[in-house]
Amino acid sequence: MTIIQMRYFDAVCRWQNITKAAEHLHVSQPTVSVAMQALESETGLNLFHREGRKLLITHDGSRLLGKIRHILDQLDQLDDDIQDMAHNRNHIRMAMPLQLGTQFLPLILGDFRWLHPEIRIDVIESGGISALQMVEDEKLDIALTNYESGFSTKLNYQKLFTCECCFVTYPGHPLAGRKTVSLEDFAEEPLVMLDSSFFVYRMVHEMFLKAGREGKILHYSPYLHTIKNLVKNGIVSTFLTRQAVLPEDHLAVIPLAEPFFINSGIVTKKGRQIYEDEKILMAYLQDITKYLK
Numbered sequence: 594m595t596i597i598q599m600r601y602f603d604a605v606c607r608w609q610n611i612t613k614a615a616e617h618l619h620v621s622q623p624t625v626s627v628a629m630q631a632l633e634s635e636t637g638l639n640l641f642h643r644e645g646r647k648l649l650i651t652h653d654g655s656r657l658l659g660k661i662r663h664i665l666d667q668l669d670q671l672d673d674d675i676q677d678m679a680h681n682r683n684h685i686r687m688a689m690p691l692q693l694g695t696q697f698l699p700l701i702l703g704d705f706r707w708l709h710p711e712i713r714i715d716v717i718e719s720g721g722i723s724a725l726q727m728v729e730d731e732k733l734d735i736a737l738t739n740y741e742s743g744f745s746t747k748l749n750y751q752k753l754f755t756c757e758c759c760f761v762t763y764p765g766h767p768l769a770g771r772k773t774v775s776l777e778d779f780a781e782e783p784l785v786m787l788d789s790s791f792f793v794y795r796m797v798h799e800m801f802l803k804a805g806r807e808g809k810i811l812h813y814s815p816y817l818h819t820i821k822n823l824v825k826n827g828i829v830s831t832f833l834t835r836q837a838v839l840p841e842d843h844l845a846v847i848p849l850a851e852p853f854f855i856n857s858g859i860v861t862k863k864g865r866q867i868y869e870d871e872k873i874l875m876a877y878l879q880d881i882t883k884y885l886k
Contacts, residue, residue, distance in 0.1 A: 594632065594635060594636070596668065597628070598628050598631070598632050599661045599664060599665055600618070600665065601614070601618065601625050601628045601629065601632075602628075602629065602632055602640070602657075602658070602661060603658065603661060603662060603665060604617055604618050604625075605625065605629060605641075605648060606650050606654070606658050609647045609648050609649065610646060610647065610648060611625050611626055611629070611648065629641070636657070638651075638653045638654065638657065639651055639653060639654075640653065640654035640657065641654060683711050683712045683713060683870045684712075684713045684714075684715075684870070685712065685713070685714045685715070685734050685735060685870055685871055685874055686715050686717070686732075686733045686734045686735075687701075687714055687715065687716050687717065687733060687734065687735050687736065687737065687874075688716075688717045688719055688723075688724035688727055688728065688733045688735070688736035688737075688738060689701075689716055689717070689718060689719075689724070689736070689737050689738065690718070690719060690720055690721045690724060690738050690739055690791065691718055691719075691720075691787075691791075691816070691817040691837070692739070692756070692787075692791075692793070692817065692833060692834045692836060692837035693737060693738065693739070693756075693834075693836060693837075693857065694716075694718055694817075695817070695836065695837055695838075695839055696836050697737060697878075697881075698716065698718075700881060701714060701716065701874075702714075702716070705874065705877055708877070709870075709873060712870045712873065712874070714874070717733060719790060720787065720788070720789075720790025720791035720792075720794075720815065721738045721739035721740060721790075721791055721792045721855075722744075722789070722790050722791065722792060722795075723790040724736040724738040724860070725738065725740060725744050725745060725748060725860060728748060728860055728861065728862055729745050729747050729748055729862060731862055731865065734861070734868075734871060735859060735860070735861055735871055735874070735875070736859070736860040736861075737857075737858070737859055737860075737878060738857065738858075738860055739756060739791075739792045739793075739834070739855040739856065739857050740792070740855075740856050740857070740858065740860055741792065741855075741856065742856065746863075747862065747863050748860050748861070748862060748863060749860065749861045749862070749863050750856070750858060750859075750860055751858045751859040751860070751861075751875075752856050752857070752858040753857060753858040753859065753878065753879065753882040754857050754858070754882050755854040755855065755856055755857060756834035756835065756836055756854060756855045756856075756857050757834065757835045757848065757852055757853075757854050758793055758796060758797070758832055758833070758834055758835075758849070758852070758853050758854065758855060759832070759833065759834070759835050759838075759846045759847055759848055759849065760774045760779055760830060760831075760832060760846075760847045760848075760849060761824060761830060761831050761832065761833045761838055761844050761845065761846055761847070762782075762824060762830035762831075762844070762845050762847070763824055763825060763826075763827045763830075763844065763845065764843065764844070764845050765827065766827075766830065766845065768782075768830075768845075768847060769845035769847070770845075771847055772847075772848070773847065773848050773849065773850040774847050774848075774849060774850060775849070775850040775851070776800065776801070776804050776806065776851075779830065780804075780806050780808070781809060782809065782829075782830050783809050783811050783828070783829045783830070784808055784809060784810045784811065784829055784830055784831055784832070785810070785811060785812045785813075785814065785819075785820055785823045785824065785828075785829040785830075785831050786810050786812075786813050786814075786820075786831060786832065787813070787814065787815065787817070787820060787831075787833075788813040788814060788815045789813070790815060792855050793832055793833065793834065793855065794813075796853055796855065797832045800853070811829055812829070817833075817837060820833070821838075821842055821844065824844060825842075825843070825844065833846075834855060859875055859878060859879075
């Protein structure tokens, strides 16, 4: 039994007349007649008996109609739910690494929310690696994140800018006044690092490994404020993207003599529909990054 047969049967029962049912369904009368004959043949049930021009439903037909109308109601509800999701969604689940959040989170929760109060955004602060994994697993819709384009073939990457990774220390540190620093300068420095959910962790470890050295990392943390507090107290230095350090942090941000950069941009799952609310957010991010680079 097909859904079309169910809808034709329901219409015939409502109108008690094949011609009127066909007019309501916007199909020809023979189409409905053939569908009812096929339905009786397939089910083995006598569904109607005639009284003049009327088609009256039999006891078996009435029992079948009750089950069919329940299915049709469920299908109609499904159509309504799909329409709601497609046209009135306005809810974005978004990942944003802590280092980018220092600049972008106030804009998204402030300026963007003021411009588009109809769109709800739930922001998950995480490391870049964790952000990409959550988008790939479809636990989140979109990420504004640092990334490596080879991280996963299941993701789309839209580069907006690059983040320079810098040596960050407290103002009184002997290296604080330098224009650049090399690995030899900070090889023996005690360090604190963002943990393995961040791309900067991976890149700094690769830098030491390539040089055949082992960094003196005293502590790993997933919290940017913990990293900054330890540096401010003159205990350690660290590596952060330039965007992660604000003027009010009062920290020394020193470029590396051999700089490395991390791609930053919008990441979505391949093959997944991009909804209208997400397109609005993506256009906003593209626009504001012109002024934040």
